[in-house]
Amino acid sequence: MESAVASTTSREELIKENQRLQEALATKEVALTEKEKELVEKQEALAEKEVELQKARHTIHVLQQLLYGPRSERFPKDEPKEQGKLFNEAELTAQNEVQKAPEPAPKEPAITPQHRKKAPGSGRRRIRGNIERIEVFHELDEAARACPWCAKERPVIGEERSEEVEIIPAKVVVKVHVRRKYGPCSCDDFIGHDEPAIVTAPAPAKIAKGSQYANSTAAFIIVSKYVDGLPLYRQEGALQRLGLELGRGTMARMILRVSEELEPLWKRMKEDLRSSPVLGMDETVTQVLHEPERPATSQSRMWVARGFKVGPGSTDPPRPIIWFEYADSRSGDVAASIIGNFSGYLQTDGYSGYSRLGRRPEIIHVGCWAHIRREFYRLVSEQGPTCTAAEMVRLIRRLYQIEKDLRARLAAGELSREVFVEERKAATTPVFEEIRSWLNHWETKVPPHSPLGSAIAYALGQYRRAIRYVDHWLLTPDNNPVENAIRPFVIGRKNWLFHDSVHGAKASGRLYSLIETTKANGHEPYRYLCHLFTEYARASDKTAAIDTLLPYTLAPGSY
Structure with missing residues (x-):
């Protein structure tokens, strides 16, 4: 009886112990699951941190490249240094054998002149033939030309020629235009007709009417700023050294007047741009100090579009048109206002502001x-x-x-x-x-x-x-051609830093449009502007004049 009781007790204890162990095992499994979950979370967090670290390292590398690295994106040579030796193993083996062989007794080295091989394109270059050449004759004095024995003059057997470049600094001159005035004739026939009593020779045609500065002066100032990147205050100092007191305010007003006078030309350029079969667009940052209801530190944009004037013939070369336009934002609405009713291929970067334009049925968006x-x-x-x-x-x-x-x-x-x-x-x-x-x-x-x-x-x-x-x-x-067209503006921005007013920023955009289109079509900017200002001011029919004076319709060597 006691044995049966003991057996029953032992069995109950075993059952309880089994339950306890199962509960402990379940607790351990729950704890293990929690630990595994924590481990997975930590691994995920570690992976996220690793990604963040990669991004941070990449950002640091990009910034260092922008500050200190080369601007070109040339792909590095991807061959290991030893790989090239696989293709000339025989030559290298022979060379090694020669190096291992005992050297013969040294001989007296022969003295030969050392000629360093010139790199392609190096050395003195021929001065261009279209530069004016002035011949200066150098002659021996009479005693040096005479024979020391018979005193006769020695015969000329030739000459030696050499060239040197002399840069003559710019100078300022004042042209006094004397316009003859003629009064009425004393004959009876003249008095009986409606002829003007006084006639005067016409004044020179000026793009800025009434200005005391010539068209060439306006062209010089515009080219110096928009081609050479010289701010007006630097031009003011340079002109002072030449003896001319021309303030930067006067130069700024001159630029604005030229921009206003050429208003029909800007409209025609924009119309021709919109008729191009393809357009490229981009934008860059600019700053305007005095902009209504915006702080001086606000960022504005200079938008750039590049298209072509394509002739009717299948072999007619396309003529580039480059358009700059100022806007106070980077909104896609600005891009839409620039291209207007354009239909064709629009090539841009991945900026989302262009996406709406790409959804228009008449536009094919190109990346x-x-x-x-x-x-x-x-x-x-x-x-x-x-x-x-x-x-x-x-x-x-x-x-x-x-x-x-x-x-x-x-x-x-x-x-x-x-x-x-x-x-x-x-x-x-x-x-x-x-x-x-x-x-x-x-x-x-x-x-x-x-x-x-x-x-x-x-x-x-x-x-x-x-x-x-x-x-x-x-x-x-x-879209690199458009980015290349922006580069002169960016270089100039490093010098003049900002625009003073919205009016000035718009005028700069228009003049950059004219200058860059002029350069893209093979014109020399200063010479072209002098021709444009004179002929446009002289023309009575401005619309007809524009047709022949646009930089992409006028041949570079025709004026």
């Missing part, structure tokens, strides 16, 4: 491969040519090589414009497919917020637009 490439190139410059992003840079480089080869054939007349478009499409399609496949492959393998993930996301977002450049022969893989 920019340079902006796509830039994000990957920054990773290559940071991590080296063997990193993952380097493959994308190589693929994009193939697009540019195709463009270069086909453009050379188009320029040489080997391809028509239609055939150029067809061959470019055929050559780039396989590369586009490789790029899309690469992006899709790596999109799921890298953290989306890492530098590489961000570059891939941007490329995928721009891909459909970026491949559209192959549809028109005037389009190129990138």
